[in-house]
Amino acid sequence: MDEALAKFEAVVPFGEEAFMVLRAHLLVEQGLWTYVKSRITDTDFLKAAEHEHSPVASGRGLIFLARALSLQDEIPPSCSEVLWPALDRLNSLRNLVVHNLHPEQKELKSRMKKFVELASKESVKNGDDLNRLFYLAAQLIVAYLAIDQKPLTIEDTI
Numbered sequence: 001m002d003e004a005l006a007k008f009e010a011v012v013p014f015g016e017e018a019f020m021v022l023r024a025h026l027l028v029e030q031g032l033w034t035y036v037k038s039r040i041t042d043t044d045f046l047k048a049a050e051h052e053h054s055p056v057a058s059g060r061g062l063i064f065l066a067r068a069l070s071l072q073d074e075i076p077p078s079c080s081e082v083l084w085p086a087l088d089r090l091n092s093l094r095n096l097v098v099h100n101l102h103p104e105q106k107e108l109k110s111r112m113k114k115f116v117e118l119a120s121k122e123s124v125k126n127g128d129d130l131n132r133l134f135y136l137a138a139q140l141i142v143a144y145l146a147i148d149q150k151p152l153t154i155e156d157t158i
Contacts, residue, residue, distance in 0.1 A: 001143055004146035008142050014132070014135050015131065032062050032066045033050070035069075036065055036066050040069070049065070067084050074154055078148055086137075089118050096108060120133070
């Protein structure tokens with residue numbers, strides 16, 4: 001997990017919203033692929049799934065694949081009640097940024113706020129530094145994926 005957080009701090013710039021969202025989303029997708037690869041051993045399937053035209057190569061398809069695989073784990077992922085909805089919300093936020101050259105600031109801030117509230121389970125108040133809260137919430141999601149990078153078994157808890 002320390003490695004994942006160090007990478008996050010090195011790659012995700014604190015500041016401009018769109019760039020921060022895109023970089024955080026890319027790191028989350030890398031975490032999702034690590035998560036998926038630790039649960040699938042069929043290299044031919046993985047190669048096909050990672051292909052750029054695969055419906056599960058990125059975005060919601062990748063989230064659905066990872067979530068479906070998580071259902072096979074003996075021990076569910078940490079904070080799965082937060083993880084999956086937050087991943088979906090982050091993907092929606094990323095889509096807003098990617099598909100709009102100049103996303104409406106009100107909509108961007110609203111989606112960032114919703115992501116933060118989902119990921120952190122805390123309300124964002126007027127006057128809060130939304131960029132900082134987004135940054136910390138995205139770090140939290142990266143950490144959840146790093147914790148459950150490999151499936152846990154009952155033997156891991158003994």
